[in-house]
Amino acid sequence: MRSVSPGLLLTALLAAAGFVLVPQLIVAAPQEPVMGFVQKIFYFHVPCASLLFLSTFACAAGSIAYLFKGSEAGDRLAVSSAELAVLFGACTLITGPLWGRKAWGVWWQWDARLTSSLLLELMMVAYLLARRYAGPAGRKLSAALALFAAIDVPLVYKSVDIWRTVHPRTTVVPTLDARMRPAFWSAFALMILLWSVLLAVRLRLERARAELAALRIDVEDLTESAA
Amino acid sequence: MRRLWLAVAALAGTFAPALARAQEFVKVEGAPRQEMPAAPFVAAAYSVIWVLVLAYVIVLARGIARVRKEAAELRARLDREAPPGRPRAAS
Numbered sequence: 001m002r003s004v005s006p007g008l009l010l011t012a013l014l015a016a017a018g019f020v021l022v023p024q025l026i027v028a029a030p031q032e033p034v035m036g037f038v039q040k041i042f043y044f045h046v047p048c049a050s051l052l053f054l055s056t057f058a059c060a061a062g063s064i065a066y067l068f069k070g071s072e073a074g075d076r077l078a079v080s081s082a083e084l085a086v087l088f089g090a091c092t093l094i095t096g097p098l099w100g101r102k103a104w105g106v107w108w109q110w111d112a113r114l115t116s117s118l119l120l121e122l123m124m125v126a127y128l129l130a131r132r133y134a135g136p137a138g139r140k141l142s143a144a145l146a147l148f149a150a151i152d153v154p155l156v157y158k159s160v161d162i163w164r165t166v167h168p169r170t171t172v173v174p175t176l177d178a179r180m181r182p183a184f185w186s187a188f189a190l191m192i193l194l195w196s197v198l199l200a201v202r203l204r205l206e207r208a209r210a211e212l213a214a215l216r217i218d219v220e221d222l223t224e225s226a227a
Numbered sequence: 228m229r230r231l232w233l234a235v236a237a238l239a240g241t242f243a244p245a246l247a248r249a250q251e252f253v254k255v256e257g258a259p260r261q262e263m264p265a266a267p268f269v270a271a272a273y274s275v276i277w278v279l280v281l282a283y284v285i286v287l288a289r290g291i292a293r294v295r296k297e298a299a300e301l302r303a304r305l306d307r308e309a310p311p312g313r314p315r316a317a318s
Contacts, residue, residue, distance in 0.1 A: 222305060
Protein backbone atom coordinates (compact mmCIF):
# COMPACT_ATOMS: atom_id res chain seq x y z
CA MET A 1 0.00 0.00 0.00
CA ARG A 2 1.38 3.39 -0.99
CA SER A 3 2.03 6.03 1.66
CA VAL A 4 0.22 9.37 1.54
CA SER A 5 2.50 12.25 0.50
CA PRO A 6 3.34 14.78 3.28
CA GLY A 7 2.02 17.69 1.19
CA LEU A 8 -1.32 15.96 0.67
CA LEU A 9 -1.54 15.05 4.35
CA LEU A 10 -0.75 18.65 5.41
CA THR A 11 -3.36 20.03 3.02
CA ALA A 12 -5.96 17.56 4.28
CA LEU A 13 -5.18 18.54 7.89
CA LEU A 14 -5.46 22.26 7.04
CA ALA A 15 -8.77 21.62 5.30
CA ALA A 16 -10.03 19.69 8.35
CA ALA A 17 -8.97 22.59 10.62
CA GLY A 18 -10.81 24.94 8.28
CA PHE A 19 -14.04 22.97 8.71
CA VAL A 20 -13.92 23.82 12.42
CA LEU A 21 -12.78 27.46 12.17
CA VAL A 22 -14.60 28.80 9.11
CA PRO A 23 -18.20 28.20 10.32
CA GLN A 24 -17.31 30.07 13.52
CA LEU A 25 -16.06 33.05 11.48
CA ILE A 26 -19.18 32.95 9.31
CA VAL A 27 -21.49 32.95 12.33
CA ALA A 28 -19.46 35.80 13.89
CA ALA A 29 -19.64 37.93 10.70
CA PRO A 30 -22.34 40.65 10.76
CA GLN A 31 -25.69 39.98 9.07
CA GLU A 32 -26.36 41.68 5.76
CA PRO A 33 -29.10 44.31 6.51
CA VAL A 34 -31.43 43.61 3.55
CA MET A 35 -31.28 39.82 3.17
CA GLY A 36 -30.51 38.91 6.76
CA PHE A 37 -29.34 35.46 7.81
CA VAL A 38 -29.83 33.79 4.39
CA GLN A 39 -26.91 35.86 3.04
CA LYS A 40 -24.60 33.46 4.95
CA ILE A 41 -24.94 31.12 1.93
CA PHE A 42 -22.77 33.65 0.09
CA TYR A 43 -19.63 32.51 2.00
CA PHE A 44 -19.70 29.10 0.30
CA HIS A 45 -21.74 29.82 -2.84
CA VAL A 46 -19.18 32.27 -4.28
CA PRO A 47 -16.11 30.04 -3.62
CA CYS A 48 -17.96 27.09 -5.21
CA ALA A 49 -18.68 29.19 -8.31
CA SER A 50 -15.04 30.33 -8.42
CA LEU A 51 -13.90 26.69 -8.23
CA LEU A 52 -16.25 25.83 -11.08
CA PHE A 53 -14.39 28.46 -13.15
CA LEU A 54 -10.95 27.31 -11.94
CA SER A 55 -11.72 23.65 -12.68
CA THR A 56 -12.98 24.54 -16.16
CA PHE A 57 -9.79 26.49 -16.91
CA ALA A 58 -7.63 23.61 -15.58
CA CYS A 59 -9.63 21.19 -17.76
CA ALA A 60 -9.11 23.42 -20.80
CA ALA A 61 -5.35 23.76 -20.09
CA GLY A 62 -4.99 19.99 -19.82
CA SER A 63 -7.08 19.52 -22.97
CA ILE A 64 -4.87 21.95 -24.93
CA ALA A 65 -1.77 20.01 -23.79
CA TYR A 66 -3.44 16.77 -24.88
CA LEU A 67 -4.80 18.05 -28.20
CA PHE A 68 -1.67 19.85 -29.41
CA LYS A 69 1.16 17.90 -27.72
CA GLY A 70 -0.45 14.53 -27.08
CA SER A 71 0.31 14.90 -23.36
CA GLU A 72 -1.18 12.04 -21.32
CA ALA A 73 -0.55 14.02 -18.11
CA GLY A 74 -2.57 16.88 -19.63
CA ASP A 75 -5.40 14.48 -20.40
CA ARG A 76 -5.35 13.15 -16.83
CA LEU A 77 -5.48 16.74 -15.49
CA ALA A 78 -8.37 17.51 -17.86
CA VAL A 79 -10.59 14.60 -16.82
CA SER A 80 -9.83 15.12 -13.10
CA SER A 81 -10.64 18.84 -13.34
CA ALA A 82 -13.80 18.14 -15.34
CA GLU A 83 -15.18 16.00 -12.52
CA LEU A 84 -14.38 18.74 -10.02
CA ALA A 85 -16.06 21.29 -12.28
CA VAL A 86 -19.23 19.18 -12.28
CA LEU A 87 -19.02 18.73 -8.49
CA PHE A 88 -18.54 22.42 -7.66
CA GLY A 89 -20.95 23.45 -10.42
CA ALA A 90 -23.61 21.28 -8.78
CA CYS A 91 -22.84 22.91 -5.41
CA THR A 92 -23.21 26.37 -7.02
CA LEU A 93 -26.42 25.52 -8.85
CA ILE A 94 -28.06 24.03 -5.74
CA THR A 95 -26.97 26.64 -3.17
CA GLY A 96 -27.91 29.52 -5.52
CA PRO A 97 -31.61 28.62 -5.83
CA LEU A 98 -31.78 27.97 -2.06
CA TRP A 99 -30.54 31.53 -1.52
CA GLY A 100 -32.74 32.89 -4.33
CA ARG A 101 -35.92 31.30 -2.98
CA LYS A 102 -35.58 33.31 0.21
CA ALA A 103 -34.06 36.49 -1.23
CA TRP A 104 -35.97 36.81 -4.53
CA GLY A 105 -39.04 34.68 -3.78
CA VAL A 106 -38.34 32.27 -6.66
CA TRP A 107 -36.15 29.19 -7.05
CA TRP A 108 -34.96 30.03 -10.56
CA GLN A 109 -34.94 32.84 -13.13
CA TRP A 110 -33.91 32.32 -16.74
CA ASP A 111 -31.63 35.34 -16.60
CA ALA A 112 -28.17 35.63 -18.17
CA ARG A 113 -26.09 34.61 -15.12
CA LEU A 114 -28.15 31.62 -14.07
CA THR A 115 -28.68 30.34 -17.60
CA SER A 116 -25.03 30.69 -18.63
CA SER A 117 -23.93 28.96 -15.40
CA LEU A 118 -26.30 26.06 -16.11
CA LEU A 119 -24.95 25.92 -19.66
CA LEU A 120 -21.38 25.72 -18.34
CA GLU A 121 -22.32 22.89 -15.98
CA LEU A 122 -24.04 21.02 -18.82
CA MET A 123 -20.94 21.45 -21.01
CA MET A 124 -18.77 19.86 -18.32
CA VAL A 125 -21.28 17.01 -17.94
CA ALA A 126 -21.15 16.63 -21.74
CA TYR A 127 -17.33 16.47 -21.48
CA LEU A 128 -17.55 13.49 -19.12
CA LEU A 129 -20.29 11.77 -21.15
CA ALA A 130 -18.39 12.21 -24.43
CA ARG A 131 -15.26 10.82 -22.83
CA ARG A 132 -17.07 7.79 -21.50
CA TYR A 133 -19.43 6.91 -24.35
CA ALA A 134 -18.05 8.44 -27.58
CA GLY A 135 -15.68 5.55 -28.28
CA PRO A 136 -12.07 5.91 -29.46
CA ALA A 137 -12.51 9.56 -30.48
CA GLY A 138 -14.07 10.41 -27.12
CA ARG A 139 -10.96 11.90 -25.57
CA LYS A 140 -10.37 14.33 -28.45
CA LEU A 141 -14.04 15.21 -28.73
CA SER A 142 -14.27 15.96 -25.02
CA ALA A 143 -11.02 17.98 -25.13
CA ALA A 144 -12.57 20.18 -27.82
CA LEU A 145 -15.70 20.56 -25.66
CA ALA A 146 -13.49 21.74 -22.77
CA LEU A 147 -12.20 24.62 -24.91
CA PHE A 148 -15.76 25.81 -25.58
CA ALA A 149 -16.54 25.53 -21.87
CA ALA A 150 -13.49 27.71 -21.05
CA ILE A 151 -14.76 30.35 -23.48
CA ASP A 152 -18.08 30.33 -21.62
CA VAL A 153 -16.41 31.17 -18.27
CA PRO A 154 -15.72 34.91 -18.94
CA LEU A 155 -19.24 35.17 -20.36
CA VAL A 156 -20.72 33.71 -17.17
CA TYR A 157 -18.61 36.05 -15.01
CA LYS A 158 -19.38 39.26 -16.96
CA SER A 159 -23.03 38.37 -17.72
CA VAL A 160 -24.26 40.31 -14.67
CA ASP A 161 -22.50 43.46 -15.90
CA ILE A 162 -23.50 43.09 -19.56
CA TRP A 163 -27.16 42.17 -19.14
CA ARG A 164 -29.78 43.20 -16.64
CA THR A 165 -30.21 40.27 -14.26
CA VAL A 166 -31.64 39.55 -10.83
CA HIS A 167 -28.26 38.21 -9.72
CA PRO A 168 -25.89 40.56 -7.82
CA ARG A 169 -23.12 42.14 -9.93
CA THR A 170 -19.37 41.47 -9.88
CA THR A 171 -18.83 44.44 -7.57
CA VAL A 172 -20.11 42.53 -4.50
CA VAL A 173 -16.80 40.94 -3.45
CA PRO A 174 -14.56 44.02 -4.01
CA THR A 175 -16.98 46.21 -2.03
CA LEU A 176 -17.64 43.67 0.72
CA ASP A 177 -18.02 45.01 4.27
CA ALA A 178 -14.61 44.85 6.00
CA ARG A 179 -16.12 42.84 8.86
CA MET A 180 -17.32 40.15 6.43
CA ARG A 181 -13.97 39.77 4.68
CA PRO A 182 -12.20 37.44 7.18
CA ALA A 183 -15.10 34.96 6.98
CA PHE A 184 -15.31 35.19 3.19
CA TRP A 185 -11.59 34.82 2.47
CA SER A 186 -11.12 32.03 5.03
CA ALA A 187 -14.04 30.14 3.45
CA PHE A 188 -12.46 30.78 0.06
CA ALA A 189 -9.07 29.45 1.26
CA LEU A 190 -10.78 26.39 2.76
CA MET A 191 -12.52 25.58 -0.50
CA ILE A 192 -9.27 26.05 -2.47
CA LEU A 193 -7.53 23.61 -0.10
CA LEU A 194 -10.36 21.13 -0.47
CA TRP A 195 -10.19 21.47 -4.26
CA SER A 196 -6.40 20.89 -4.20
CA VAL A 197 -6.75 17.74 -2.09
CA LEU A 198 -9.55 16.36 -4.27
CA LEU A 199 -7.59 17.11 -7.46
CA ALA A 200 -4.46 15.41 -6.06
CA VAL A 201 -6.44 12.30 -5.08
CA ARG A 202 -8.29 12.22 -8.41
CA LEU A 203 -4.98 12.52 -10.32
CA ARG A 204 -3.61 9.64 -8.26
CA LEU A 205 -6.61 7.52 -9.29
CA GLU A 206 -6.02 8.42 -12.93
CA ARG A 207 -2.31 7.43 -12.68
CA ALA A 208 -3.28 4.15 -11.02
CA ARG A 209 -5.70 3.46 -13.90
CA ALA A 210 -2.92 4.11 -16.42
CA GLU A 211 -0.67 1.63 -14.57
CA LEU A 212 -3.49 -0.90 -14.52
CA ALA A 213 -3.98 -0.52 -18.29
CA ALA A 214 -0.23 -1.17 -18.80
CA LEU A 215 -0.44 -4.26 -16.58
CA ARG A 216 -3.41 -5.59 -18.58
CA ILE A 217 -1.36 -5.29 -21.77
CA ASP A 218 1.51 -7.19 -20.09
CA VAL A 219 -0.89 -9.97 -19.06
CA GLU A 220 -2.34 -10.15 -22.59
CA ASP A 221 1.18 -10.37 -24.05
CA LEU A 222 1.99 -13.15 -21.61
CA THR A 223 -1.19 -15.05 -22.48
CA GLU A 224 -0.50 -14.73 -26.23
CA SER A 225 3.14 -15.85 -25.90
CA ALA A 226 2.06 -18.83 -23.80
CA ALA A 227 -0.59 -19.91 -26.37
CA MET B 228 -58.96 53.33 -45.84
CA ARG B 229 -60.84 55.95 -43.82
CA ARG B 230 -62.63 53.17 -41.92
CA LEU B 231 -59.32 51.59 -41.07
CA TRP B 232 -57.99 54.84 -39.59
CA LEU B 233 -61.19 55.26 -37.63
CA ALA B 234 -60.84 51.74 -36.23
CA VAL B 235 -57.21 52.39 -35.25
CA ALA B 236 -58.24 55.67 -33.57
CA ALA B 237 -61.06 53.91 -31.68
CA LEU B 238 -58.71 51.16 -30.49
CA ALA B 239 -56.08 53.72 -29.40
CA GLY B 240 -58.76 55.67 -27.53
CA THR B 241 -59.89 52.52 -25.75
CA PHE B 242 -56.52 51.07 -24.78
CA ALA B 243 -54.31 54.14 -24.33
CA PRO B 244 -55.46 54.85 -20.74
CA ALA B 245 -54.94 51.19 -19.81
CA LEU B 246 -51.46 51.21 -21.35
CA ALA B 247 -50.60 54.43 -19.54
CA ARG B 248 -51.70 52.90 -16.26
CA ALA B 249 -49.62 49.78 -16.97
CA GLN B 250 -46.48 51.92 -17.25
CA GLU B 251 -46.95 53.44 -13.81
CA PHE B 252 -45.45 51.84 -10.73
CA VAL B 253 -48.12 51.35 -8.13
CA LYS B 254 -46.97 50.13 -4.77
CA VAL B 255 -49.17 47.36 -3.41
CA GLU B 256 -50.25 48.25 0.11
CA GLY B 257 -51.50 45.81 2.66
CA ALA B 258 -50.62 42.67 0.72
CA PRO B 259 -49.91 39.65 2.94
CA ARG B 260 -46.14 39.16 3.39
CA GLN B 261 -44.72 35.68 3.02
CA GLU B 262 -42.23 35.30 5.83
CA MET B 263 -39.96 32.32 5.50
CA PRO B 264 -37.35 31.43 8.07
CA ALA B 265 -33.82 31.68 6.65
CA ALA B 266 -32.14 29.02 8.78
CA PRO B 267 -33.48 25.96 6.85
CA PHE B 268 -32.20 27.42 3.56
CA VAL B 269 -28.73 28.09 5.02
CA ALA B 270 -28.60 24.65 6.64
CA ALA B 271 -29.74 22.97 3.41
CA ALA B 272 -27.11 24.84 1.36
CA TYR B 273 -24.25 23.85 3.67
CA SER B 274 -25.49 20.27 3.95
CA VAL B 275 -25.73 19.89 0.17
CA ILE B 276 -22.11 21.01 -0.28
CA TRP B 277 -20.69 18.63 2.33
CA VAL B 278 -22.89 15.70 1.28
CA LEU B 279 -21.82 16.09 -2.37
CA VAL B 280 -18.13 16.41 -1.42
CA LEU B 281 -18.37 13.41 0.92
CA ALA B 282 -20.10 11.33 -1.75
CA TYR B 283 -17.34 12.24 -4.21
CA VAL B 284 -14.62 11.31 -1.69
CA ILE B 285 -16.31 7.91 -1.16
CA VAL B 286 -16.52 7.34 -4.94
CA LEU B 287 -12.81 8.24 -5.28
CA ALA B 288 -11.78 5.98 -2.38
CA ARG B 289 -13.73 3.03 -3.79
CA GLY B 290 -12.26 3.63 -7.25
CA ILE B 291 -8.69 3.69 -5.91
CA ALA B 292 -9.26 0.55 -3.84
CA ARG B 293 -10.74 -1.30 -6.84
CA VAL B 294 -7.87 -0.30 -9.16
CA ARG B 295 -5.21 -1.23 -6.59
CA LYS B 296 -6.82 -4.62 -5.95
CA GLU B 297 -6.97 -5.45 -9.65
CA ALA B 298 -3.40 -4.23 -10.18
CA ALA B 299 -2.16 -6.42 -7.31
CA GLU B 300 -3.92 -9.45 -8.83
CA LEU B 301 -2.39 -8.81 -12.26
CA ARG B 302 1.09 -8.32 -10.76
CA ALA B 303 0.74 -11.57 -8.86
CA ARG B 304 -0.34 -13.35 -12.03
CA LEU B 305 2.58 -11.89 -14.00
CA ASP B 306 5.05 -12.91 -11.29
CA ARG B 307 3.56 -16.41 -11.18
CA GLU B 308 3.28 -17.08 -14.89
CA ALA B 309 6.15 -15.10 -16.41
CA PRO B 310 8.90 -17.27 -17.87
CA PRO B 311 12.26 -17.19 -16.04
CA GLY B 312 14.01 -14.81 -18.47
CA ARG B 313 11.16 -12.28 -18.60
CA PRO B 314 11.30 -9.16 -16.39
CA ARG B 315 8.95 -9.24 -13.40
CA ALA B 316 6.05 -6.80 -13.00
CA ALA B 317 7.04 -3.57 -11.27
CA SER B 318 5.28 -3.05 -7.96
